[in-house]
Amino acid sequence: MYCSGCGRPESECDGACLRPLDIPRFCSECARKLDVQVTPQGYEATCRTHGEPAPKRL
Ligand SMILES: [Zn+2]
Numbered sequence: 001m002y003c004s005g006c007g008r009p010e011s012e013c014d015g016a017c018l019r020p021l022d023i024p025r026f027c028s029e030c031a032r033k034l035d036v037q038v039t040p041q042g043y044e045a046t047c048r049t050h051g052e053p054a055p056k057r058l
Pocket residue numbers: 003004005006007008013014015016017018
């Protein structure tokens with residue numbers, strides 16, 4: 001698993017790069033950059049490789 005804030009392996013990141021309200025920028029499964037769309041309800045972060053939206057964290 002990778003950090004969704006910086007794309008590094010989770011073992012190398014203590015999570016300080018992503019605050020609770022920040023939008024994730026990297027897929028936690030493959031570390032690719034996510035396509036992020038901000039919506040009135042929040043946001044959708046989608047991985048182009050996995051195709052499915054990443055879990056929303058608001
Ligand atoms: Zn990180």
